[in-house]
Amino acid sequence: MAVLLSLCVFIFQVFQTEGVCPDQYYGVACENQCDVSCKDRLCNSTSGICNGCIDGRYGTNCELTCIVTNCTGNCDRITGDCDTCHLKWYGTNCETSCSTCMTSCIKSDGICNGGCIDGYWGNSCQQQCSNNCNNGGCRQVDGNCNNGCKVGWYRGTCDTSCTVDQCIGGCNRNTGQCSGCTQGYYGSNCQTRCSSNCTVGCNKPTGRCIECKSGIFGDDCNKPCPVNCLDTCTRDEGKCYSCKPNTVGLYCNSSCGTKCLPITDLTQETCDRNGKCTECIVGRYGDGCDLNCSTTCDGNCSRSNGSCTECIVGRHGDRCDKNCSTACDGRCSRSNGRCTECIVGRYGDGCDLNCSTTCDGRCSRSNGRCSLCINGYNGDTCDKECNDKCTVCNQDDINNCSQCKDGRWGTSCNKQCSSNCNGQCDKFDGSCSVCKLGWYGTYCNIKCSGNCTDGCNRISGICTESKIRFVYKNKDEEVSPVVGGVIGAIFGIVITVAVGVTVYCYLSKRKQSSKSKPTSETRGYRYNNHPTINTATTGGDNSTSDHSTYDTLQQVSTEQDEAVNQYQTLNPDPAYVNLGLQ
Incomplete structure (x- = not known):
């Protein structure tokens, strides 16, 4: 330290x-x-x-x-x-x-x-801009509003109000005069009313009506339009915009010519403002409709030059004074005579070319292509033969047959019908329409039963012979339809009697007392394969009638139901089916 x-x-x-x-x-x-x-x-x-x-x-x-x-x-x-x-x-x-x-x-x-x-x-x-300035403030040097004044104010600083209530859109920034007036007012400050005959206001500086009420014209809309004007007239001169029917002229004070076609439904004028007809009566032309159309016109002609609107059949030209070609099928073009349609067998612009002789009817107007071919031919002009198995083939495909020769079927008829078909078979699936005798089935490839004498149904195989065989006393005996009808009638009588007896006996038993018993046997009947029918004799003992005994009623064919059908052919009443006598 x-x-x-x-x-x-x-x-x-x-x-x-x-x-x-x-x-x-x-x-x-x-x-x-x-x-x-x-x-x-x-x-x-x-x-x-x-x-x-x-x-x-x-x-x-x-x-x-x-x-x-x-x-x-x-x-x-x-x-x-x-x-x-x-x-x-x-x-x-x-x-x-x-x-x-x-x-x-x-x-x-x-x-x-x-x-x-x-x-x-x-x-x-430090000084505030006027509150009447539009957005954007005012200039720094003098306080004048930058973007104008709000509606109802004017001068540079927008501190003076417009004084007239009818102004619209504000007033002039410098003078204070209204920019526009509400409808019905005019003047520098919109202080004056327009004429009562103005419809949409008047000119702001002058008060001149912009448009007059219907039927009035003039600056102040104070003059009536001419009496034949339809509705109204021009604002300045009073010229009619349109005239009442059959009147013409600028002021609608003249009438249409007598050759004008009268038009009364107001859809058009009969003539124009200068008296020119809108339409002529049929057969007339010209401004005054004073000239005759050609007699070969089909109807009217041109108002200006008389050229026909349409020609009668077989004529052409402006005035229809030329004949159509004899190869035309009816009308031809009015301008150049070109046929509208050719007669059958002709084609070309002038219908001067012959269709192929194997065409079946018309051919194309432009190239002669046949619409249809006669049987056995095909191709554009039907100049090719169908294949040898067809009778009719597709026009564009020689092997697409629409009809085959007998015994053939398939698209190109290249398949053979069944040999058991009786005639033609179906072109698409080869099925037979009719079978030869003794055959049945879709293709007739199934034999009928050997017991069928006149063939069988093509679909079911059921025999179709006209006679029925019965077994009588163990022997075959053919019964004709007439005899079968007689037997059926006898069976009907027997059945009717049996039913009557049964009903009678039933009613009698109800009347008898419980102790009494019937003195005679009630006759009975049965509906089965072996029925026995007893009949009562009147005024004597009961005895069995001498009717032949049928051991069995059956069809010779293998199916019992077929026998029923055959018997019903002889007697359609089902009560007799399978009925036998003992």
């Missing part, structure tokens, strides 16, 4: 010998430290006066405090005035705001540097 102290004393003695103190110290022996308000705590080594002041301090020895908080940096060392102010502040000590400036203001006088914010004007932007 003593060593350090001795070192310090040595250093001070050295600086004192040279007349300079170390930094931050002053005095004869450099025994005093500079004031804390000195910048970097540096001062004069003899007097101790600060070399400079820290921010916020001023005075000889920085003993005073700067008094304004809006200073930027330090204040003046002698006066204490601010060197620079914060934005939008000015004055000696930056004590005054210039917040209405757009950017900043001059420190000494507060004049704005970059203009004013909206709503203010003047050098220092």
